Amino acid sequence: MIKPPIPANEDQRLALLYELVLLDTPPERRLDRIVEFAAKEFAVPICLISLVDSERQWFKARVGLDVCETPRDISFCGHALGSSEVLMVPDALLDARFHDNPLVTGPPHIRFYAGAPLVCRDGLAIGTLCLIDTAPRTLDEVELAILASLRELAVVALTRTADPDEEGEADD
C-alpha cells in the first residue's frame, strides 16, 4: 500500500476546509440527495462526499457505508487531491497503491473507485465526491462527465447557503 501524498497546498487546503465549517456537522438533505442520486446513476453500492482532514477523511454525506470516517493514511480520496481530474481505479487489487489496503482486503472490500476532487476557490481540493464498487469496473467519457457535473453541484452545495430552487424541489 502507498500512503496518499500530502498536497503542496495542504495548509491552505485545510484552512479552507475549517473555514467552511463542514467537519462533524449534521447531515444536509441537499448533499444527501447528491450521493443518493449518484449511487443510483452509476449503480454503485457506496457513494460518499468525503472531506479530507489532516489525519482522517470524514463523510459529510454517504450511501452504503456505516462508518462516518476512516484514517487518511488508508484513504483512496487522499490520493485524489493532487489533481482536479477524476481519480479512477478500475480494480484496486491490480493497483500498487491499493492492492493491500485494509479497505480492499477487508470491509467494504473496495475494488472500483472513482473520486472527483471537490475543488473550491484557488484550486484547493477539500475532498471528493466518490463512487465505490465491490467489483471491478470503469467509467466511459459520458459517465466521467456526469460525475464531474455532480461534483460541480456538490461544490456549490458545500460552499454556499441553500438555494430555494434546490430546497423546494421534489426529490429527483
Next chain:
Amino acid sequence: MTSGFEVLLVEPGHLLRRTVSLTLRSLGTAGVTESATYQTAQALCERRAFDAAVIAVEWPLPADSYRGLTLIQQIRSGESACAASMPVAVMVEACTGELLELLRACGISRVLIKPFRVRDVVDTIDRMKAGMQKLPPQRDGSPGAAAQR
C-alpha cells in the same frame, strides 16, 4: 463549446436538470436552456427557437393549466417560435396506455420512464442531434434549424 445544437430542458427536479445540463455542455453535445416550470418554458418557446426539447410530463394531468402536455401541444400546433416538427422527448414517472396514445399523437421521439439515468437523457439528446444532422442541410448549412431562425 457546444455544437450549435440547442435544447430546451423542462424538468422541475433541480439535481436531474442541472446534471443533464452541465454534462451536455461539458461534452459539447448541445447548448441547454433550462426551465424548472412550464410557465417559463412556454415563455421561452414564444421568444426563441430550439432544435429539440426534453420535457417532463406529469401524469395523471395536474389541475393547473400549465403542463408538459400543454407545452408540447402548443409546439406541435405552431404556437411557438420553435419548428412544429421539432423532436421532443418526454420524461415521465410512469406511462399508462392512455398517456402513450396521447404522446404518440404528439409525435414524441422518445419516452423516458423513471427510474432513468442522466445517461439515458444524454443519449436521447445525442440521438436527436444525430437525427437532425441526417436531415438536408439548412440554408446556412447548419445541422439545426434553431441556428438560422
